[in-house]
Each structure stands twice: as C-alpha cells, then as structure tokens.
Amino acid sequence: MANVKDTPSKSAANAGKQAAPVQQPHGSHPNHAQGLSSAGHPLMTVAVRIRPLSGKEAAAGHRPVVAAESNTVASIAKLERTGAVLQSEKGQMHAYEFDRVFGEDASNEEVYRETAKRLVPKVLDGINCTIFAYGATGAGKTHSIMGNDSDPGMMPRSMIDLFEAIEDSDDPSAFSVKVSYMEGALISVQLVLVQTLK
Numbered sequence: 001m002a003n004v005k006d007t008p009s010k011s012a013a014n015a016g017k018q019a020a021p022v023q024q025p026h027g028s029h030p031n032h033a034q035g036l037s038s039a040g041h042p043l044m045t046v047a048v049r050i051r052p053l054s055g056k057e058a059a060a061g062h063r064p065v066v067a068a069e070s071n072t073v074a075s076i077a078k079l080e081r082t083g084a085v086l087q088s089e090k091g092q093m094h095a096y097e098f099d100r101v102f103g104e105d106a107s108n109e110e111v112y113r114e115t116a117k118r119l120v121p122k123v124l125d126g127i128n129c130t131i132f133a134y135g136a137t138g139a140g141k142t143h144s145i146m147g148n149d150s151d152p153g154m155m156p157r158s159m160i161d162l163f164e165a166i167e168d169s170d171d172p173s174a175f176s177v178k179v180s181y182m183e184g185a186l187i188s189v190q191l192v193l194v195q196t197l198k
Contacts, residue, residue, distance in 0.1 A: 052104040068103035
C-alpha cells in the first residue's frame with residue numbers, strides 16, 4: 001500500500017490548513033501491505049514437508065534429492081548425468097527459503113503444532129482459515145492432512161483442538177462450525193466433505 005502524506009490544501013478558503021488525512025480502506029491495516037496481520041503475525045505461512053523415500057523407491061536404488069538444510073531452507077540436488085557434456089547435465093544444487101521446512105523425520109504432530117495449530121484461536125474469533133496442501137501424486141498430502149491412527153494429521157488434530165476450545169468456552173452453544181474438505185486434481189475440484197455442526 002502506498003504511503004499518503006498529508007498535504008496543505010490549495011483552496012483559498014483552507015489556506016494554511018492541513019488536508020484531512022486519507023483514511024485506510026475498511027478492513028485494511030498498514031501491516032497488510034507487508035503480509036502481516038494487524039497484530040503483526042504473518043497472514044500466510046508457506047511450509048514444505050520433505051517425504052522420505054518409500055520402501056519401493058529405496059529398493060529400486062533411488063536416492064533423495066531434496067533435503068532440509070535448516071528449518072527454513074530446502075535444497076534440491078540435480079544429480080550429474082553419467083558422461084555429462086552439457087552444462088545442464090552437470091550436477092547442481094539449488095536452495096530455496098520458506099517460512100518453515102520439515103525434514104523426512106518430522107511427525108504430523110510437529111507439522112501441525114508449527115503450522116495449523118495457531119489457526120484454531122483465529123477460527124474461534126470468527127476468522128475464516130484455510131489449510132492448502134499442494135504437491136504431486138504420492139507427495140504425502142493426504143498423510144499430512146489426514147494422517148493415520150498412530151499419527152493423526154492436521155485435520156483431525158485441528159478438529160480436536162477446536163471442539164475442546166469450544167467445550168472450554170463460557171458459552172459452547174454460541175458456536176456454529178462449518179467445515180469444507182475439498183480435493184482438486186487436474187482441472188476438477190471435488191467436494192469431499194461438507195458438514196455443519198451446531
């Protein structure tokens with residue numbers, strides 16, 4: 001958002017007076033231009049989770065090419081092709097920075113705690129929140145979102161926290177919860193779940 005300065009009015013009637021300050025549009029805040037909420041928290045978090053090789057991939061002799069260099073940097077190695085002649089065929093390493101990077105050994109609990117858990121109080125304040133998992137088929141999206149009995153994913157963990165917080169509130173009957181779970185593939189979006197709970 002552009003900064004707007006107060007400037008003296010040019011009309012004779014207002015000579016020497018300051019013009020009224022320009023108001024921010026309704027619902028906007030100076031932090032929003034910097035990607036922050038009015039409280040100074042990020043409006044969006046981009047996290048990357050690195051999936052370990054499957055048993056089938058390991059048995060076939062595949063090696064990982066993506067690694068967590070730190071909790072905010074992921075590297076992708078382009079392996080050198082045997083007999084490489086062209087520069088594009090030689091090995092290269094590229095590093096990318098994100099808000100959070102989770103390595104192969106990260107649990108669903110850790111991923112939830114450091115990404116989606118902070119959204120639960122915002123939902124209780126009436127703010128719409130979205131968790132968007134993106135990746136190729138087999139990348140681990142369903143595991144991160146749904147998980148399994150021994151390591152539940154973001155959806156069951158957030159529902160548990162949400163309903164526990166409602167139950168602990170002063171007036172649990174004041175809440176109405178709507179949940180949508182959509183899955184997109186290629187150019188179609190399928191509504192997997194629509195449920196209203198009161």
